[in-house]
Amino acid sequence: EVQLVESGGGLVQPGGSLRLSCAASGFSFSSHWMSWVRQAPGKGLEWVTNIKEDGSETHYVDSVKGRFTISRDNAKKSLYLQLNSLRAEDTAVYYCARVDSPGAVLDYWGQGILVTVSS
Amino acid sequence: DIVMTQTPLSLSVTPGQPASISCKSSHSLLQSDGKTYLSWYLQKPGQSPLLLIYAVSNRFSGVPDRFSGSGSGTDFTLKISRVEAEDVGVYYCMQSVEPPLTFGGGTKVEIK
Numbered sequence: 001e002v003q004l005v006e007s008g009g010g011l012v013q014p015g016g017s018l019r020l021s022c023a024a025s026g027f028s029f030s031s032h033w034m035s036w037v038r039q040a041p042g043k044g045l046e047w048v049t050n051i052k053e054d055g056s057e058t059h060y061v062d063s064v065k066g067r068f069t070i071s072r073d074n075a076k077k078s079l080y081l082q083l084n085s086l087r088a089e090d091t092a093v094y095y096c097a098r099v100d101s102p103g104a105v106l107d108y109w110g111q112g113i114l115v116t117v118s119s
Numbered sequence: 120d121i122v123m124t125q126t127p128l129s130l131s132v133t134p135g136q137p138a139s140i141s142c143k144s145s146h147s148l149l150q151s152d153g154k155t156y157l158s159w160y161l162q163k164p165g166q167s168p169l170l171l172i173y174a175v176s177n178r179f180s181g182v183p184d185r186f187s188g189s190g191s192g193t194d195f196t197l198k199i200s201r202v203e204a205e206d207v208g209v210y211y212c213m214q215s216v217e218p219p220l221t222f223g224g225g226t227k228v229e230i231k
Contacts, residue, residue, distance in 0.1 A: 109169070
């Protein structure tokens with residue numbers, strides 16, 4: 001059974017940093033691109049970033065470029081998202097999702113972790 | 120960036136009746152490999168999104184056959200042949216032909 005479990009969220013002040021983790025199990029982690037998607041309170045889904053199987057290629061939505069960094073440790077079957085220079089508008093539930101290559105769809109999602117940026 | 124536009128914003132459906140959601144993209148989602156990178160997701164209240172349909176018309180594992188997808192190029196449709204109570208939630212289309220991946224604004228489906 002594919003499982004994705006996020007951790008590391010919480011309350012942080014504007015300008016602060018946070019590191020999210022996603023622990024994967026039940027599939028060959030090193031064989032899949034992975035993504036982070038976020039959802040602001042009461043809003044729709046926003047794709048944030050993704051990373052290639054071996055970590056050699058990444059993509060970001062413009063609003064987080066230069067502030068967020070996605071990374072992975074295939075040996076630990078873990079995905080990470082480093083959030084720096086956080087702003088109030090980064091407040092959201094952050095989901096880790098597996099990418100299925102045929103069609104680049106997000107076929108499995110974690111339960112999500114809340115990040116609140118507030119003073 | 121490719122803009123995804125969903126209509127309607129909300130839908131109230133009698134159980135057993137059909138429902139249809141439209142999704143239009145600002146650019147063609149047909150890739151040079153011949154595949155069209157359009158998928159549909161359902162986010163039930165209080166839950167994470169679930170994949171329903173990928174590559175326009177392919178149902179994901181375990182998705183009931185009352186869900187179907189169609190369309191091509193820039194115009195796509197998700198249909199539910201007979202809505203059931205468990206189908207309530209917000210439906211999103213998503214393009215993955217190029218980054219940034221983008222979602223439609225969502226269509227909220229409720230039961231009458």
